[in-house]
Amino acid sequence: ENFAVPKYWTTLSLVLGFMMLSATGTSLLLPSLGDIESLLLNDTGSINSTSTDYGHIVYEFAAAVLNPTSPNDIVSLILSANNNSAPVSVAARGQGHSVRGQALTSGGVVINMTALIRNGSRIVVSESPSLGSYADVGGEQRWVDVLRATLERGLTPVSWTDYLYLSVGGTLSNAGISGQTFLYGPQINNVYELDVVTGKGELVTCSSKKVPELFYAVLGGLGQFGIITRARIPLAPAPKRAKWVRMMYSNFSAFSRDQEHLMAPNGFDYLEGFLLMKQGPLDLSFYPLLDQPRIAALINRYGIIYYIEAAKYYDDSTTKTVDKVVEKTIKGLSFVPEFLFEQDVSYIDFLDRVHTEEENLRSLGLWEIAHPWLNIFVPKSRISDIDSGVFRNILLKQNVPTAVSLIYPMNRKRWDGRMSAVIPDEDVFYVVGLLHASGFNDWQAFDEVNRQLLQFCTDAGIRVKQYLPHYKTREDWKNHFGRKWQSFQDMKVRFDPNKILAPGQRIFSALV
C-alpha cells in the first residue's frame, strides 16, 4: 500500500490558501483601544507576518499588532482590550513555533513579544544564599540566548527543549521537554518565580509561595491566564563537553527496556529515542560516511530500527573518567552489536544540535513547509501497543514518510501535579512524537495518519494525553484536562474573566 495524497485536497488547499493569503487585516476594525493605539500596527506586512506559524496549516488575520516597548505596554493593551462592550482578543506571539495556530487571533491584537528583545538586556544572572544561582529572563527571550548569557558566567539551566530558538514564555506555556526531562522534569518544573500580566491587566509576581494559584495555572497553562514577562530560572555549573552516543535496536522491547534502565540516576544526562524507517527520508549525517551503508542495510532489513540517543556531560575534572562512566552505563545493554556510534562535542553544540539541522533544511527549502505534527504522552504499560499498532501497523504498512519520529520515557514524579500541564497516570510515561513534514498542500494526508493513531489509542483503551494539544470541541478539552478541568476553568474566570487571552488555543470561545 502506498501513501497517496487525495487529489481533491490539493486543489481545495490551493484555493483556500489563495483566499487566505489575499485577505489582509486592514478590513477588520477594532474598537477604540485608548493610548495604546499609537503603538498598534495594521499594515499588511505586520498583519501577514503574524498570520500563521511553523505549522503553516492555520491562517488567522489579526486586526493589529503591538510591538511592546516594555511590559507596561502589555498592561495598557490588556486593560484597554477589556474596557469595551465587546472585549478584544489578545494573542502573545513568542517565536510562532506552534503548529496549529495557537499564537494567532482572528480580528484581535497580536503582541509581538520579540519586540521586547530590542529593549536592552532582559537576561540577568544573579545569586542568593537561599536560591543559589539563577537567571531572570524576559518571557520573550529565546532559550539559545539564555544559554549563551548564562554560559558566560559558567552556568546553565538544566532542563531544555531539543530546539533552542523557542521563547521562554512559549515553552513555559506548554511544558518544555527534551532528553533531560527524565532527570530534572520539564522546563515548567524548573522555575522559581514568574511575572505575569493577567487577562485583567494586572502585573503580578507569583511563585510557589506568592499567589501560587496563578503560578501553577500559568505553568503549562497554554497562555490562558496571563502573559509571562519574566521567569526566574535555576542555574547549575555548566559542563564543557558531551559524549553523545547512539545505539541501534531491531527489537522494540529491548529498546524500551534499555531506555527505562537508563533512567537510573548517575548514568546519562540526556536520554531520548528515535525511529528510522525504510521508507525514509533518512538523515544519517550523524554517522561516519563509511558506516552509513551498513546502517541503511540494517534499516532495510528490519523495516524499522529504533535508536537510543544519550549524552554524558563532562568538564576538565571529569575528562579522564567520562569514557569509563559511559562504558559502565551501557554495559549489558541489548543494542545490535557493532551499532553503537559516538561523537564528542562541546556542550553548546550538543544543546544547539537541531539548529544545525535547521540550517541544512533551510538551504534545501525544507524548513518553511507545513508541519502537521502530533505529540502524545503514552503510559509505559501500553508503549509496546504503540509499536505494534502505530509504528508497524500504520506508519510502516502505509509507507508514511517519517521525517522525525521520537519516543522517550519520563518520570511522573518530576512533574509537579499542581501545574496545568496534563500527563498520563503512570509513574513512567513516554512521549511519542510524529514530527511530519509535508508540502503546503498535502498535510491533510498526514493528519489522516494522526487521526488513525488517536483512533487506535481510543479503540485499544490507551489513555494518552496530547502534548502541545489541539482539539476541536469543548468535550475534548474537558477529557484532556480530566480532573484538572474544573480548576482550569475556575482560574480562567479568576484571571481572564473576559476570555481574551490566547484565543488560538480554542479552549474557550474565541472573541473578536
Ligand code: FAD
Ligand atoms: P508561540 O508559538 O509563539 O506561542 C505558543 C503559545 O504560547 C500561544 O498560545 C501563545 O499565545 C502563548 N505564548 C507565547 N508567549 C507567551 C508568553 N510570554 N506568555 C504567555 N503565553 C505566551 N517543545 C518541546 O517541549 N520540546 C522540544 O524539543 C520542542 N522542539 C521543537 C522544535 C521545533 C522545530 C518546533 C517548531 C517546536 C518545538 N517544540 C518543542 C514546541 C514548542 O515548544 C512550542 O510550540 C512552543 O510554544 C514554541 O514557543 P514559541 O515561542 O514559538 O511559542
